[in-house]
Amino acid sequence: MYERPDGIENCRIWIDGCFDFAHHGHAGAMLQARQLGKELYVGVHSDEEILANKGPTVMRLDERITAVEACKWTTKAIPDAPYVTDPEFMDKYGCPYVVHGDDITTGANGEDCYQVVKDLGRFVVVKRTPNISTTDLVGRMLLMxxxxxxxxxxxxTDKLLSEDNLDRFKRYAxxxxxxxxxxxxxxxxxxxEEVVAPGAAPENVVYIDGGFDLFHPGHIEVLKIAHEEASRLxxxxxVxxxxxxxxxxxxxxxYPIMNLLERSLCVLQCRxxxxxxxGAPYKPTPEFLKKLGSTNVVKVYHGPTEIDEGVYDEVDPAILTRWQAQVRPYEH
Known part of the structure; x- marks a missing residue:
């Protein structure tokens, strides 16, 4: 168990990073950071800073900001955070402590990016999520x-519902x-079957299905639209x-590049x-939708891309909705 500074539960916490190819490992760090304090500010490095210190990004800054803002444990995303964590930059946002995983991050000069805040006693360590990184995902693509x-x-379901995975589902839920x-x-x-009980059982449901592989801003956009419609209804x-x-x-x-556990945790962390x-079926039949019990399915969403013929033929046309992507300019 890592040490925790006295009174940290009353503080605004800082965490920073690239958040490139955003995945459940990033979300796991944000979850642990959020659990420590009252708010979580997330600093996101610029494309230029990452290029100079690590190499080119896969996702642009605006896409990485979108991913960070969609995480339910984020209070505020801060673009253009310095690659080497700067206590004065943290002070600007009222964050006395920075959180990072139990691994070392170095800059272009090979020095620890957190050494300054470590020396000041403002660095808090959390457990790094094992077996996942942006490098791992790229490797799977290249190696096929x-x-x-x-x-x-x-x-x-022995592997999917192992003791360790059940604990992850509970934490990300x-x-x-x-x-x-x-x-x-x-x-x-x-x-x-109920793996993790809901905070409150819903009376009405907006249902959307898919693979949600390499969880990205396109997925976030449709989930946001579904959420807005669900709030109205x-x-x-x-999902x-x-x-x-x-x-x-x-x-x-x-495919999928991410397995079911990884994809589900990415979706689960989304606000x-x-x-x-x-294990939802490829074709959402009335029999499947009835498994939701007394819950009333008021909308079934699917995306704008072409799909196999007949996938949604058994869904009541009155509740089936095809969403259209909206490309929004990035502002900060």
């Missing part, structure tokens, strides 16, 4: 590997404080995630989501 895939839920129950997690088998957003075998069947190659269903 499928070793990360999970078996279908119908065959076995917390509310925006990271301390209380928030989102629901269900497993689709003969019935919808007094409903909750439930159905297809398992790895299903995604691979319709995408081919070595626009109230619950997820693991």
């Amino acid at each position: 590997s499928k070793n990360h895939h999970y078996p279908p839920i119908t065959r076995s 917390t509310d925006n404080t990271g301390l209380k129950p928030g989102s629901a997690v269900y497993l689709n088998r003969d019935t919808l 007094n409903a909750k957003v439930i 159905g995630l297809h398992d790895d075998v299903v995604v691979n069947e319709y995408k081919g190659l070595n 626009y989501v109230d619950g997820i269903i693991l």
Whole structure:
């Protein structure tokens, strides 16, 4: 257990990074940081700073800001944060402590980016999420590997619902404080099995499904639209995630790049989501939607891209909605 400064629970916490190819490891660090204090400010390095210290980014600054802002544990995203953490920059935003994982980050000169704040006693360590990084994801693409895939839920859930994974689901399902129950997690088998109980059971649901691989601003945009519609209809957003075998069947190659656990945690950390269903079918039939029990499905969303013919044929046309992407200029 890492040491915690006295009174940190009353402080605004700072965390910074590249947040490139934003994934559940980034969200895990933000969750732990948010649990320590009353607010979380997230500094995001510029494309130029990252290029000078690490190499070119995959995502532009505006895309990385969008990803950070969508994390439910973020209070405010701060663009153009210095690559080497600057206590004066932290002071500008009223953050006495910076949080980082238990690994070392160095700048272009090979020196520890956090040495200055460490020397000042303003550095707090949290556990780094294992087995995930932007480098890992790029490696999977280049190597065309499928070793990360999970078996279908119908065959076995031992790996997906291991003790460690269950703990992750519970942590990522917390509310925006990271301390209380928030989102629901269900497993689709003969019935919808409750993996993590919701903070409050919804009466109405806006349902959206997909692979949500390499969780990105396009996914965030549609989830935000669904959330806005759900708020209007007094409903909750439930996201159905297809398992790895299903995604691979319709995408081919070595897709999905992220496995079901990784994709589900990325969706679960999003502030626009109230619950997820693991192993949702590719075709949302009336029989499947009835598994939500007494809940009333008021909308079923799907994206603007072309899909296989007949996927949504059994969904009531009155509740089926095809969303259109909105490209918004980045301002800061």
